[in-house]
Amino acid sequence: MSENPRFKIHKPPNLQNPSLLVGWSQDIGKLGPRVIDYLNKKLGAEEFGEIEPEGFSSFGGVQIEDNVIQFPESKFYSCQKNNLLIFKSNPPRYEHYKFLNSVLDFAQHYDKVNELYTLGGIASLMSHTAPRRILTVVNQPESKEMLARHGLETGMDYESPHGQMPSLNGFLLWLAKRRNITGVNLWAEVPFYLAAVEDLKAIKYTLGFLNKRFELNLDFGDLDLKIRQQNERIKQLTEQNLEVNKYIEMLERGIMLSEDENEELTKEMTEFLEGG
Amino acid sequence: MGIKFYQEPKLEKPDLIVGWPGIGNIGIIAIDTLRETVKAERFGEIEPWDFFYPKRILIKDGELKDMEFPSNKFYFQRTNKKDLIFFIGEEQPSELGEAYARGEKAYQMANLVLDVGLKFGCQRVYTSGAAVSLIHHTTKPRVWAVPNREELIDEVKGYENTILMSDIAGRGGQGTITGLNGLLLGVAKKRGLDGICLMGEIPVYLQGFPIPYPEASKSVVEVLATKLGVKIDLSSLDDLSEQVERQIENLYQKIPSEVKERLDQLKYATYTKQAEPEPITEEDKKKIMADIDKFFKKKSEES
Numbered sequence: 001m002s003e004n005p006r007f008k009i010h011k012p013p014n015l016q017n018p019s020l021l022v023g024w025s026q027d028i029g030k031l032g033p034r035v036i037d038y039l040n041k042k043l044g045a046e047e048f049g050e051i052e053p054e055g056f057s058s059f060g061g062v063q064i065e066d067n068v069i070q071f072p073e074s075k076f077y078s079c080q081k082n083n084l085l086i087f088k089s090n091p092p093r094y095e096h097y098k099f100l101n102s103v104l105d106f107a108q109h110y111d112k113v114n115e116l117y118t119l120g121g122i123a124s125l126m127s128h129t130a131p132r133r134i135l136t137v138v139n140q141p142e143s144k145e146m147l148a149r150h151g152l153e154t155g156m157d158y159e160s161p162h163g164q165m166p167s168l169n170g171f172l173l174w175l176a177k178r179r180n181i182t183g184v185n186l187w188a189e190v191p192f193y194l195a196a197v198e199d200l201k202a203i204k205y206t207l208g209f210l211n212k213r214f215e216l217n218l219d220f221g222d223l224d225l226k227i228r229q230q231n232e233r234i235k236q237l238t239e240q241n242l243e244v245n246k247y248i249e250m251l252e253r254g255i256m257l258s259e260d261e262n263e264e265l266t267k268e269m270t271e272f273l274e275g276g
Numbered sequence: 277m278g279i280k281f282y283q284e285p286k287l288e289k290p291d292l293i294v295g296w297p298g299i300g301n302i303g304i305i306a307i308d309t310l311r312e313t314v315k316a317e318r319f320g321e322i323e324p325w326d327f328f329y330p331k332r333i334l335i336k337d338g339e340l341k342d343m344e345f346p347s348n349k350f351y352f353q354r355t356n357k358k359d360l361i362f363f364i365g366e367e368q369p370s371e372l373g374e375a376y377a378r379g380e381k382a383y384q385m386a387n388l389v390l391d392v393g394l395k396f397g398c399q400r401v402y403t404s405g406a407a408v409s410l411i412h413h414t415t416k417p418r419v420w421a422v423p424n425r426e427e428l429i430d431e432v433k434g435y436e437n438t439i440l441m442s443d444i445a446g447r448g449g450q451g452t453i454t455g456l457n458g459l460l461l462g463v464a465k466k467r468g469l470d471g472i473c474l475m476g477e478i479p480v481y482l483q484g485f486p487i488p489y490p491e492a493s494k495s496v497v498e499v500l501a502t503k504l505g506v507k508i509d510l511s512s513l514d515d516l517s518e519q520v521e522r523q524i525e526n527l528y529q530k531i532p533s534e535v536k537e538r539l540d541q542l543k544y545a546t547y548t549k550q551a552e553p554e555p556i557t558e559e560d561k562k563k564i565m566a567d568i569d570k571f572f573k574k575k576s577e578e579s
Contacts, residue, residue, distance in 0.1 A: 097325040139340050154338040166333035166343065174330070174343040185340075 013078035028121030029190030029199030056092035116183035139177035290359035300489030303404030306496035316351035327369035357505030376455030407475035417477035
């Protein structure tokens with residue numbers, strides 16, 4: 001296993017049947033990457049290994065984000081104090097089955113991981129002032145009771161429509177089930193017009209669950225401040241742009257917007273928040 | 277990456293008949309119709325996960341119940357004349373989101389299909405696909421037959437309503453068969469198996485539409501059924517053909533009259549080599565193609 005050319009180990013971790021948290025770099029409301037970055041920073045998680053991108057990425061050039069060239073990364077972090085194994089990665093472009101199996105191989109080999117949580121945002125036709133929810137999908141029914149105790153939604157019915165591919169998180173959950181690893185997909189609701197930017201409220205709500213579930217003793221004072229700042233920015237926009245204000249008020253009253261209105265609200269909000 | 281067998285039937289030198297989706301789904305519809313007609317029984321499958329991303333997820337009451345992948349199934353039947361193995365692939369494995377397989381995955385898939393054929397003593401493989409042609413949709417499609425060995429040419433010449441690549445003017449016997457319906461026969465050649473690809477003609481102006489073209493599938497089924505000595509029931513294909521014909525006629529009515537006039541000339545066009553003078557000239561053909569391109573380019577820009 002250690003000779004697998006796809007794996008690069010910097011420092012073998014010392015965890016005992018940890019829980020594995022997985023998030024993808026591109027996500028609705030930037031939920032997965034922001035939750036993981038926050039945890040890594042606050043818990044002092046250490047990067048200890050990675051999966052090489054060869055065979056999984058296109059290498060047809062590089063992406064630029066926030067003025068900086070990016071390169072595909074698939075990194076494992078360990079947090080010994082809290083017995084957490086954390087994986088953050090760009091979604092693979094090719095060989096999804098092989099890639100996801102590599103994640104589980106890695107996690108099982110080095111740390112005998114016994115449960116999996118995937119993190120993800122899901123766009124919802126809601127306003128940013130509405131309370132967030134986390135929808136869950138489990139691969140073992142026994143997990144539902146614990147999730148419900150934490151106030152998470154556990155009764156989702158869903159069948160992917162024809163032509164719409166299941167998510168990478170769903171695929172990973174299915175593979176985990178085949179290996180008898182208990183797994184949960186966490187899907188935090190994100191107002192659709194915040195899908196391309198950060199939804200700090202959804203990020204905090206997800207972190208809140210993980211904080212309680214793994215007894216992390218995190219203090220979210222810094223996040224609360226950022227949420228207030230984001231709300232303040234959105235308020236500025238609604239004061240400047242009466243159409244945006246009208247759309248948000250309609251959503252708050254449970255009135256559906258037309259497709260064009262959805263698009264316009266998303267465009268205005270994204271441009272405003274990214275510009276500031 | 278593996279093959280799963282539900283049973284291992286005893287078969288004597290079966291022919292392997294293979295269908296994957298392609299233009300107008302001509303090949304897969306033809307092969308599947310034949311498979312249904314002979315009531316072939318499922319006996320194995322290629323495990324899909326190495327080749328495909330899942331196509332459907334089912335969640336009930338918050339629990340992941342099922343993940344469905346494109347299917348890749350083997351069927352068999354013993355007929356009076358021949359034992360048959362069918363392979364129906366719901367999708368071509370594609371690494372770049374393309375409709376056709378290519379590269380390593382395509383080669384692996386082709387070899388797995390042939391592994392099964394060889395395991396049961398198969399010596400011959402048939403595939404089917406589309407031949408994009410300068411024909412009109414009211415014309416009965418012919419079948420272009422391409423063998424993987426020179427020795428098979430004489431046999432193929434004897435098939436009804438069939439032409440060889442060398443019969444097509446200007447081609448000099450050259451051409452390309454895109455995707456697995458072609459690749460499989462190349463790999464079969466490498467592994468010492470006879471192979472023939474039967475391609476049903478589809479009008480050039482219909483190749484980009486996401487509708488099947490069952491008229492061409494019918495032509496392919498007729499050739500295959502005669503060759504294999506199988507009695508066929510084409511009623512399901514006739515029903516589908518009627519539906520598609522209505523769709524095509526609706527589309528045809530929307531085409532500007534000057535383009536339609538050009539397309540109508542295809543009713544009299546021949547693109548195969550022949551002794552008699554052609555009803556339309558090469559210049560006419562060029563104009564038809566230019567008009568078709570122009571019209572559909574405009575349509576695609578509008579949409």
